[in-house]
Amino acid sequence: GQQLNQSPQSMFIQEGEDVSMNCTSSSIFNTWLWYKQDPGEGPVLLIALYKAGELTSNGRLTAQFGITRKDSFLNISASIPSDVGIYFCAGQLSRGSQGNLIFGKGTKLSVKP
Amino acid sequence: EAGVAQSPRYKIIEKRQSVAFWCNPISGHATLYWYQQILGQGPKLLIQFQNNGVVDDSQLPKDRFSAERLKGVDSTLKIQPAKLEDSAVYLCASRLVRGAGELFFGEGSRLTVL
Numbered sequence: 001g002q003q004l005n006q007s008p009q010s011m012f013i014q015e016g017e018d019v020s021m022n023c024t025s026s027s028i029f030n031t032w033l034w035y036k037q038d039p040g041e042g043p044v045l046l047i048a049l050y051k052a053g054e055l056t057s058n059g060r061l062t063a064q065f066g067i068t069r070k071d072s073f074l075n076i077s078a079s080i081p082s083d084v085g086i087y088f089c090a091g092q093l094s095r096g097s098q099g100n101l102i103f104g105k106g107t108k109l110s111v112k113p
Numbered sequence: 114e115a116g117v118a119q120s121p122r123y124k125i126i127e128k129r130q131s132v133a134f135w136c137n138p139i140s141g142h143a144t145l146y147w148y149q150q151i152l153g154q155g156p157k158l159l160i161q162f163q164n165n166g167v168v169d170d171s172q173l174p175k176d177r178f179s180a181e182r183l184k185g186v187d188s189t190l191k192i193q194p195a196k197l198e199d200s201a202v203y204l205c206a207s208r209l210v211r212g213a214g215e216l217f218f219g220e221g222s223r224l225t226v227l
Contacts, residue, residue, distance in 0.1 A: 006155075033216060042117075042204055042218035043156070088155050092212070098169045099144060099212030103155030 006089055006104025013079055014112050021107040022073040023089035031092035032072040033101065034063050038085045046087075047074070069094070079111050115139065117219035119205050125225045131193035134222045137186070138207030142217075144168075147180055147190050148204040150221070156204055162188060163211050192224075200226045 006023045013019060023032070031050055035043035047058050049065035049072060056063055063074045072091070076083055086108050090101040118137040126132050138145050143164055148156035159178065161168040165185035173180065177196070182188040192199055202221040208214055 031213075035218075040223070042119075042220045045215055045217060048215050090155075090216070097212065098161065099163075099208070100146075100158050100161060100169060101216060103157070105155050106153075 004089060004091055004102050004104040006107055008107055009105070010108040010110070012110045012112065015079060015081060017079055019076040019079055019083070019109060020073060021087060021089075022071060023091065023104045024071040025091060025102075026070065028069045028094045029072075029091040030069070030094040031101070032063070032065050033090040034061075034072070034074045035088045035090065036085045037088060037106075043088055076109075079109075081111050081113055084109055084111050117205055117207050117217055119203075119219035119222050121222055122220065123223050123225075125227065126195055127227050128197055129194040131191065132195055132224060133192075134190045134203050134205075134224075136188045136190070136205030136219060138188075138205070139209075139217055142207035142209050143185075144208040144211040145182055145188050146206040146208075146216070147188070148206060148218075150202045150204055152201070159190070159203075161211075168211065195224075195226045197226050200224055 004023050034046045037043045047063040052069045054065040060077045086106040088106050089104040145162045147159040150156045160170045160173045160180045162182040180190045202223050204221045206218045208216050
């Protein structure tokens with residue numbers, strides 16, 4: 001089946017540092033969604049992207065829909081301890097998706113105070 | 114606005130027993146999804162409903178898993194008989210329009226099979 005390559009798998013950073021993670025695929029997507037999941041909770045939507053080249057911010061978070069439509073990245077600026085969690089990208093294929101989203105394997109973020 | 118509601122939050126059963134999970138999507142959302150999330154992995158789609166019809170159940174292990182959304186609103190996912198490898202979090206999600214827009218998740222139902 002289709003796969004999304006999400007990297008890095010995990011990150012250990014100091015509070016105040018910026019974070020960058022990305023998802024790539026060999027297929028073309030028409031939607032990218034970025035989620036954060038805390039332990040024992042369901043994924044919470046952070047940012048939604050619908051157009052190639054689109055750059056969207058949500059507070060300290062910024063995400064972009066790649067121009068090739070095969071990738072997306074999420075940046076977190078000035079990280080704080082509550083940013084700890086697992087971040088997932090999800091993409092919807094332009095064709096043949098039946099409205100389904102494919103999820104990456106997640107990036108686990110740890111922040112040292 | 115109320116989010117996606119799921120119950121139970123936690124369930125522990127022995128292998129070969131049965132279990133059922135319930136989901137009530139966000140009001141007005143036509144599309145409902147069930148995902149399975151195994152520890153350390155991203156959610157994996159099990160089944161997608163559009164109103165009360167199944168759109169995609171290609172990844173649902175139909176020998177033991179079943180799901181229904183009879184009135185096009187809430188949905189039930191059943192596992193019978195359960196296997197050890199079914200231990201996972203079962204996430205329900207809903208979307209206003211099929212194939213477009215944001216997907217919202219419930220808090221999940223954590224299943225442990227002993």
